[in-house]
Amino acid sequence: VLAPACRAYYPTKWSDIEHSDPLALLEVPHWIWTDKQAEIQPLLHAFAGTFEFMFVWPYLREILPLCRCIISGAGAEISPEVLPTEEVRAFYHAQHRLFMSATLADDSLLTRELGAAASATANPILPPSDRGLGERMILAPSLVDPDLDRGYIMDLCADLAKEFNVVVLTSSGQLAADWVMKGATYFVDDTFADGVRKLRDPHSGLRFAVFAQRFDGVDLPDDACRVLVIDGVPYGSGLVDKVDSEMTVTPGGTRNRTIFRIEQGMGRPVRSHADFAVVLLAGTDLTTYVGRKDVLSAMTHDSRNQLKLCVDLADMVRKTAPGGNPDAAVRQVINQCLKRDPGWKTYYNHKIRDVAKQAQVIDAGRIALSQQERQAYVMATNNNFLDAGVVLSKAMHEANLSNDELGIYLQRLSRITYLSDPAEAMKLQLSARERNRALAIPPALPRRPALPGGKTVAERVLVWYNKFANPNAAVLEAKRIADALDLTQSAKKVEAALQLLGEAIGAEATRPDEDYHEGPDNLWFWGAGAFVIEAKSGNENTLHKKDSGQLHDSMQWTRDSYPQFAERLQPIIVAKVTVVDNDAHFPDNTRVLTQAGCNAMGTALHQLVQKMAQVGPVFATPEYVLAELQNFGLHPTQFLARHTTALNQ
Numbered sequence: 001v002l003a004p005a006c007r008a009y010y011p012t013k014w015s016d017i018e019h020s021d022p023l024a025l026l027e028v029p030h031w032i033w034t035d036k037q038a039e040i041q042p043l044l045h046a047f048a049g050t051f052e053f054m055f056v057w058p059y060l061r062e063i064l065p066l067c068r069c070i071i072s073g074a075g076a077e078i079s080p081e082v083l084p085t086e087e088v089r090a091f092y093h094a095q096h097r098l099f100m101s102a103t104l105a106d107d108s109l110l111t112r113e114l115g116a117a118a119s120a121t122a123n124p125i126l127p128p129s130d131r132g133l134g135e136r137m138i139l140a141p142s143l144v145d146p147d148l149d150r151g152y153i154m155d156l157c158a159d160l161a162k163e164f165n166v167v168v169l170t171s172s173g174q175l176a177a178d179w180v181m182k183g184a185t186y187f188v189d190d191t192f193a194d195g196v197r198k199l200r201d202p203h204s205g206l207r208f209a210v211f212a213q214r215f216d217g218v219d220l221p222d223d224a225c226r227v228l229v230i231d232g233v234p235y236g237s238g239l240v241d242k243v244d245s246e247m248t249v250t251p252g253g254t255r256n257r258t259i260f261r262i263e264q265g266m267g268r269p270v271r272s273h274a275d276f277a278v279v280l281l282a283g284t285d286l287t288t289y290v291g292r293k294d295v296l297s298a299m300t301h302d303s304r305n306q307l308k309l310c311v312d313l314a315d316m317v318r319k320t321a322p323g324g325n326p327d328a329a330v331r332q333v334i335n336q337c338l339k340r341d342p343g344w345k346t347y348y349n350h351k352i353r354d355v356a357k358q359a360q361v362i363d364a365g366r367i368a369l370s371q372q373e374r375q376a377y378v379m380a381t382n383n384n385f386l387d388a389g390v391v392l393s394k395a396m397h398e399a400n401l402s403n404d405e406l407g408i409y410l411q412r413l414s415r416i417t418y419l420s421d422p423a424e425a426m427k428l429q430l431s432a433r434e435r436n437r438a439l440a441i442p443p444a445l446p447r448r449p450a451l452p453g454g455k456t457v458a459e460r461v462l463v464w465y466n467k468f469a470n471p472n473a474a475v476l477e478a479k480r481i482a483d484a485l486d487l488t489q490s491a492k493k494v495e496a497a498l499q500l501l502g503e504a505i506g507a508e509a510t511r512p513d514e515d516y517h518e519g520p521d522n523l524w525f526w527g528a529g530a531f532v533i534e535a536k537s538g539n540e541n542t543l544h545k546k547d548s549g550q551l552h553d554s555m556q557w558t559r560d561s562y563p564q565f566a567e568r569l570q571p572i573i574v575a576k577v578t579v580v581d582n583d584a585h586f587p588d589n590t591r592v593l594t595q596a597g598c599n600a601m602g603t604a605l606h607q608l609v610q611k612m613a614q615v616g617p618v619f620a621t622p623e624y625v626l627a628e629l630q631n632f633g634l635h636p637t638q639f640l641a642r643h644t645t646a647l648n649q
Contacts, residue, residue, distance in 0.1 A: 001039045002071070005032045009441075010517050016492075021073040023492060027243050028069040029440040030415040031425065037065055059087050063381050065419060070239035077239035081412060082377040085115045106260075108363065112370035121367050134270030135348055137337040138306050140281040143291070143314035143472045145326040146479060150231070153282040154182045156331070157229060161208035164226040164338060165199055168210040169265050171234050179210040179231070186210050199224045215261040221271035226338055228269045232283040234261040259295060262286075263303050278337050281310075284480040291473025293466075309351050311470050369399040373409075376416065385420035389413060407436025437515045457506035457527055457636060458622040458629065464504050465620065471613035478504060478609035482602025487537040487576045487595045491521070494535045494574060498522045504605055505634050507531075512557070519561070520554035527636030529568040532558050533593075536575040543575060543647070548584040555587055570640070574598070578648040591644035601643050604632040 007014040009029060016024035033040075041064060047053045048061075060067060063080060070077045086092050092115070099110055107124060110116040141148035141156070157166045161183065168184060170176045176186045187195030187209060195211065198204035199220060211218070215234050235245040235258060245258055269277035281287055289295055296304055317329040336344040372395030379388035396409045410432035418425035429442040455463070468474040481504055484497035495511055499522060502509025507526035512519030522533035534551050536543060551571050559566045571590040578592045593601075608628055612620050629635045633642045 001036050001043065002028060002032065002069075005036070006071070012513065012517070017071055017073045019073065021490075023490065024073045025239060025243055026071050027440070028071060029442075030068075030411070031418055031422065031429075031442075033067075033069050034065045034415075034418055040064065059084050066377060066380055066415065068240060070243055072239055075239070079238070079240045081415070082374055083113050084381065085113075086378065106366075108366045108370040111367055112374050115374060118367050118371040121370075122362050122364055134272055134275035134277075135337070135345070135352075136266065136270050136277055136279050136306055137313070137334070137344075137348070138266065138279045138281065138310040139313055139330070139333065140287045140290070140310055141326075141330050142284065142287050142476055143311065143470060144317045144330055146472065146475055148326055148330065149284070150282045152327070153229065153280055154179065156327075157184075157208070157227060157280070158182045160227050160334070160338075164207070165220075165224055166208050166227040166229065167199065167220055167225040167269065168229040168231055169215055169234070169268070170210060170212050170231040172232075173212050175231055176210045176212045182208075184208040184210040186212075188212060196220070196224075215265040215268075218268050219271055220269045221275055225269035225277060227278045227280065227334075228266070229280045229282050230262065230265045230286060233258060233285045233289050234265060258289075259298055262290065263300060266303070266306070276337060276340075278334050284476045284483075288468070288473045288477040288480060291468050291470045291476070293469045296469055305352055309348075312351075314470075314472070365399050369395050373412070380416045380419070385416055389417050389420070392416065404436045404438075407432045407434075407439055410435065411439050441516065455508075456622065456626075458625040460506040460508065461504070461625050461629070462620065462622060464506075465609065465612060466617075471616075475606070475609050475613050478606045482599075482606050485598035485602045487574070487598065489537060491535045491537050494537045495521045498533060498535065498574065501601065501605065502526070504609075505601075506629070507636075512554075512561075519557040520551075523558065525565075526639070529570050529636065530558060530562060530565040531570045531572050531639075533572045533574060536573055539575050539577055542577060542579045542581050543573060543584060543586070544581050545584040547573065548580075548586040551587055551590065572644065573647075578645055580647050580649045586647060590647055591640055592647060593644050597643040597645070601634065604634050608632045608634060 003014070003018075006026060006028060009032065010026060013024055013026050017026060041061070044053075044057070044064075045061065048057045060078065060080065063084060064078070066082075067078050067080050070079075091097070097114075097116065099114070099116065107121050111118055111121045141153055157168070157179075160166055166184075168176070168179050170179070173186075173188065176184075176188075180186050185195070185206060185208065188211070192211065192214065195206070195209050196218060198206040199209055202223060213234075215230075220228070235241055241257060266279050269275070269279070281290065290307055296307060299307070313333060317326065317333055320329060333344075335341070372391055376388040376392035376395075379385075379391065392409070392413050396406065396413065399409075401409065410428050414425045414428035414432060417428055426442045429440065432439050433441055465474050468477065481497065481500045484493070485501065486497075487494060489497075495514070499509050499511055502522065502524045505526070507524035509525075510523050511521065512523055513521050520532045521535045522531075524531040524533065532551070532554050534547065534554060536547050539547070551573065555569055555571055558569055571587040572593055573586070573590060574593045576595055578594065580586065611628060612625070615624070626635075630638070
């Protein structure tokens with residue numbers, strides 16, 4: 001039903017979906033979804049009596065046009081934009097409702113998602129301090145020393161599991177399999193409850209367990225879990241979660257779901273004021289994520305204090321490592337917590353429990369916006385689309401929204417408006433897309449990006465570096481980028497890695513094909529030129545005629561989009577091979593970034609950031625960064641000669 005329109009909207013992505021690529025995700029544009037309701041409704045209703053549908057369909061069948069639909073190569077997901085809690089009568093008509101959470105970073109969710117009154121949301125009941133909470137030692141070993149990576153933590157936990165219960169929370173079964181190789185038992189689906197029961201039973205013999213996608217709803221008090229590992233950034237298992245995690249408007253994706261999961265996960269092992277546990281953060285993606293300033297600022301006061309203590313511990317351990325041995329120092333600190341060292345308990349009380357809680361900042365504007373948005377959706381479900389649009393539009397203009405976030409709300413308004421005025425809805429969608437490139441492109445929008453900004457290469461490097469609250473977090477991110485430049489991966493993963501690399505080395509990097517469904521895979525405005533990049537990591541022997549045609553098309557698209565750069569375009573192929581088929585005719589001066597070039601750039605980036613971390617923020621000026629870019633061969637004028645090679649024709 002959706003295939004013809006979705007194929008026309010995004011041909012390459014739909015082709016990936018048709019070929020069952022599990023990484024391919026497409027949120028069906030709301031106008032396509034709405035136009036197909038007459039065909040979709042009976043198709044779904046045919047499953048109303050099945051076990052999977054019978055408890056879900058009654059809540060969705062009347063509001064399908066107001067739902068989001070995400071399709072992947074492995075399945076599809078339909079989710080309401082705002083939960084229809086009015087349909088749950090016992091909940092909706094209850095005279096009193098009590099919501100309890102230690103990790104709610106955004107109170108407005110209670111109003112938007114669960115219908116709590118704005119006046120109640122704005123007046124939560126809070127404890128005056130953390131003295132009644134349990135004790136958590138949060139430690140990121142890779143902040144102590146980048147060599148104490150995920151592999152090190154796995155070996156460390158295998159040792160700790162000989163004496164204490166160790167529980168690992170991961171985002172996927174694939175990550176869980178790595179822990180099984182180290183001796184952990186993997187509990188999934190029907191075996192999950194049995195795993196929790198065995199952990200709580202001291203006589204079961206289970207000391208080392210791993211769960212996937214279980215960041216909440218798990219109570220592991222006391223000896224059931226003394227060491228908890230969060231392995232990787234918990235993006236969630238649903239397709240909506242995966243799409244939202246890519247939204248850059250808020251650090252954890254829309255509605256801070258990622259941050260919420262991290263905070264929920266960290267709370268699993270400490271369930272009372274007398275409880276204690278060590279929480280280890282594993283994986284460079286997670287360590288660099290929580291090391292970002294914007295992420296820390298979005299967390300709750302409790303979590304920020306805990307993570308600040310984590311950074312302080314890392315500094316302390318690094319400075320006091322006996323004989324320069326960071327492994328011994330990490331183990332010593334962990335034992336101080338697990339074996340109840342009096343000095344550690346005093347230090348923890350001083351840093352966490354004795355610190356008066358900061359008064360929570362209540363964002364009355366956001367809570368008001370959430371209330372009005374929910375009201376608008378309730379009105380829309382009752383077919384009062386015109387008034388719903390007026391309510392949401394007024395609330396948006398009264399709220400202090402960033403440009404990206406305003407784009408998201410404009411798309412939500414467009415969805416409602418489309419049900420009564422399709423032409424006006426497309427104008428709203430046009431405005432939404434102009435503010436936020438991650439949103440759907442309406443049919444009338446010219447698919448052309450904005451002109452690059454005016455910052456220098458060195459200034460952009462510093463903007464990237466200063467995102468991190470801890471210098472070692474920047475070092476770990478550079479290492480993660482270097483590791484991601486692996487041409488044995490799919491082209492999409494290579495494109496994502498090239499985007500991250502470009503940002504880190506001071507290019508104004510974009511992915512036009514991903515953003516606009518046309519143009520090159522990657523485009524770097526770097527120095528005086530524009531590097532037009534096509535990723536062909538799947539080619540094993542030669543580069544083909546089709547590849548040359550795509551690069552010619554991408555060059556023309558860039559000329560048309562940026563005529564001022566027409567004479568400064570540099571065609572680049574990223575591939576494992578340089579040999580060209582006889583019938584392939586690439587643009588003049590095409591260069592190839594091979595695996596060797598990727599490795600060299602990744603290593604140079606890692607070394608550059610290490611040096612910046614060593615000199616400190618005072619000396620990391622644009623002049624210093626420019627000199628070091630040249631020193632490490634990462635200046636745009638050095639790129640072609642040092643890191644690329646000619647085609648072999």
